[in-house]
Amino acid sequence: MVYEYVVTLRNSNRKLIDRFSLLLIGTSVILFLAEYLQSAEKRWVQILGVGLIIGLVALNFYLSRKHGKDVYYNYALYFTALVWATMPQYQWLSIFFVIMGLIERQAKKNLEIGFSSHSIVFNSFPRKIYRWKDFSNIILRDNLLTLDFSNNKIFQRETIDEESDCDENEFNDYCREKLELSRVNHSARPLVGS
CATH class of the missing domain: 2.30.29.30 (Pleckstrin-homology domain (PH domain)/Phosphotyrosine-binding domain (PTB))
Structure with missing residues (x-):
C-alpha cells in the first residue's frame, strides 16, 4: 500500500526492554556459575557460554556508550538459551529465551x-x-x-x-x-x- 504520509513515533520502551533483558541474562549467568561451582560434573559449555554472554553484553555496553548506537541483546539471549538447554534442570527456559530473542527487535522498533x-x-x-x-x-x-x-x-x-x-x-x-x-x-x- 502506498501512503501519502508516514509518521515515525519514538519508542519509549527501549530502555525498559533492555533492562528486562539484562536482568534475565544476568540472573541466568549467576545461576550458570552457581551450578558450575556446586556440580560434581563440570560442564565446560557452561563456562564457555557464560564467557560469550558476558562478552556480548560488554560489547553492547561499549557500542551504546562510546558510539551511541542502538543495541540489541538478541544474540546474548540466544546464547543464554543454549546454555539453559545444557543445564541439568529447567531446560524448558531455553524456549523462553529463544522467543525473547526473536521478538526483541520487533519490540524495540x-x-x-x-x-x-x-x-x-x-x-x-x-x-x-x-x-x-x-x-x-x-x-x-x-x-x-x-x-x-x-x-x-x-x-x-x-x-x-x-x-x-x-x-x-x-x-x-x-x-x-x-x-x-x-x-x-x-x-x-x-x-x-x-
Missing part, C-alpha cells in the same frame, strides 16, 4: 503510522488498520502527534524529528481534508430500513 486516502495503518504487531471515520481530529504540532478517536480515546506520542518532505501545516491540512470528507460520506449514507 519505532512505531510507524501510515496515512493513505482510505485508511490509517499502525505498523505494529498485530497491524492495526483504522478508517478516517474512526477519528474526530488528527494533528501534528511541535513533534507531537495527537490522534483523537471518535470514541473519545486519545493517542498522543512524540515523533522522531526526521528530515521530511512536508511540514506540519501541510500534514494537518491533509488530515483535516480527509476527516471532513469522511464525515460527509458517513452522514450522506441512507439509514437502513427507511
